[in-house]
Amino acid sequence: MDAVQHVFKGTFIHSTTRCDLEIIENHMLGTDRVGKILFFEDAQIQSRLSQKWGFDESNIQALGNNEFFMPGMIDTHIHAPQYTFIGIGMERPLLEWLEHTTFPTEDTFCDVELARNMYNTVVYDRVKPIITPRFAISCSERLLNKLGKLAEKHDLHIQSHISESPAEIKEVRRLFPDYNNYTEVYDRNKLLTNKTVMAHGCYLTNEELCVFRERGAAISHCPNSNISLCSGHLDVRNALNHRVKMGLGTDVAGGYSISLLDAIRKAIETSKIIFMERSKSERDNNETQNKQQENMKPDEVNEDTQNGPMKTENNHNVLSYKEAFWLATLGGSEALGIDHITGNFKVGKEFDALIINPEAKDSPFEVNSHVSKEEMLQRFLYLGDDRNIKSVYVAGICVVPFPSNT
Ligand SMILES: [Zn+2]
Structure with missing residues (x-):
């Protein structure tokens, strides 16, 4: 364990530059002494990893069944x-x-x-x-x-x-x-x-x-x-x-x-409000056009407007929870120009992470064994709060719970 500070094992959820949401199960992540991610590999090669990096079973911090890691969220604007x-x-x-x-x-x-x-x-x-x-x-x-x-x-x-x-x-x-x-x-x-x-x-x-x-x-x-x-x-x-x-x-x-x-x-809700407002104004426009057309002779009716009502309802292009997750993590780090340091679980970046426990005591939402990891993340994003955040790591250091309370 000379080079390695922490070795974690479990499920990791993050965004990449290609994908808003990636769920990586049964993986191992090791950090070095300055809090950078040294390796992030499938746990099937655990013995090879332990030989290479010099750790044994007792050094591994394994997550509970329904727990998962996600990157620390980035507030890009606060006073x-x-x-x-x-x-x-x-x-x-x-x-x-x-x-x-x-x-x-x-x-x-x-x-x-x-x-x-x-x-x-x-x-x-x-x-x-x-x-x-x-x-x-x-x-x-x-x-x-x-x-x-x-x-x-x-x-x-x-x-x-x-x-x-x-x-x-x-x-x-x-x-x-x-x-x-x-x-x-x-x-x-x-x-x-x-x-x-x-x-x-x-x-x-x-x-x-x-x-x-x-x-x-x-x-x-x-x-x-x-x-x-x-x-x-x-x-x-x-x-x-x-x-x-x-x-x-x-x-x-x-x-x-x-x-x-x-x-x-609120980012998701704002996107939905914009969608609804736009749909309404398109409906209003169509109604106005239809009324105008009722007063037209048949050969004056414009085909475009006849075929065009409710277009946006077929194009429900609101911000998805996956995109909102990306905005709160990797998107935020790109916006601040620190995506080479943080934002996801990439080797060489600092280990900024939350351990989410959907089954925490007093959790504001419930899970059962049929719920997938993706559904758990959704429920946490929509319903969860601090009670579900078991630990917070910043640059490999556990800052929540405070070391004195552990
Ligand atoms: Zn401001």
């Missing part, structure tokens, strides 16, 4: 200073909420001790410097320009907000009349790079999404916040079709939940 007022002031729209609730609280963070305590509560170790203009409204063109140059000079990550609410976009148009759109405000000032993550993007046009793809910039989809502040909906399917990098964000405290499980559920 540490806003954690203090999570769940408060959700009645206001974005700009009012910022004015009344957010800015006054954030002002108190000039107290360094207060700031240190809060950041230690919310933020984990993997912190890198990142250029963070709040959003275009709070910046002058000169400031944006200097921040872009700073990011370029030091090759820094960049994060901000974009096209979150109609009132915000209107204000950006007023403040930056020389720019064609919101995306151009960041892009022309060198703030849209392959190290950029922009939160929301609910109202980005197809043209703007193309610029995101060309620059390699990512969107953090924050559905809880978008609903809570009545900002809008991001059409995830359309952004994915444009091949824009994307992950999920809680956007605490615009979003009231700190849980990525909540973000997964």
Whole structure:
């Protein structure tokens, strides 16, 4: 066991670049002394693995029958200073909420001790410097320009907000009349790079999404916040079709939940709401057309509209739970540009993982022996909570339960 820190055996569920959901049963995964994945192989070759890596049966941590590993989930957008007022002031729209609730609280963070305590509560170790203009409204063109140059000079990550609410976009148009759109405000000032993550993007046009793809910039989809502040909906399917990098964000405290499980559920629900709205507007359009046609002579009736009703119901193209799982894990790591470090169980990456126990004491859902691993994952994603998360590993270190409690 000189080179090996942990050896795990059981079921692993993750996403790959080719597949949203891969369920790998009866496998063994070993980590090295710095928490990187050394091997990930079929358990049928256990004896060969134990010879090669120098471990024996007693070193193996085997999962229970229905337990499984999944990658740690990645929150691509959260405000540490806003954690203090999570769940408060959700009645206001974005700009009012910022004015009344957010800015006054954030002002108190000039107290360094207060700031240190809060950041230690919310933020984990993997912190890198990142250029963070709040959003275009709070910046002058000169400031944006200097921040872009700073990011370029030091090759820094960049994060901000974009096209979150109609009132915000209107204000950006007023403040930056020389720019064609919101995306151009960041892009022309060198703030849209392959190290950029922009939160929301609910109202980005197809043209703007193309610029995101060309620059390699990512969107953090924050559905809880978008609903809570009545900002809008991001059409995830359309952004994915444009091949824009994307992950999920809680956007605490615009979003009231700190849980990525909540973000997964709301991302799926948002996609379904968009689908229903679109179906309704198509039905309404068809009805209007049909009424118009009733008043037409037969030879004036357009064949296209006769054959076209309810097209979207045959094309139920909503975000699947598998895609939402991918967004919360590998998609998030790609959005943050850390997919070479984390996001799935690939040899050489750090071992960031959760052990999920669907049969935990007080589990909010039930399983029986007929339920497959895939169904268990679905139930966990839709119904599960912290009670089902038996352990959390970050870079090979078990951080939950805390070592003192084990
Ligand atoms: Zn935000």
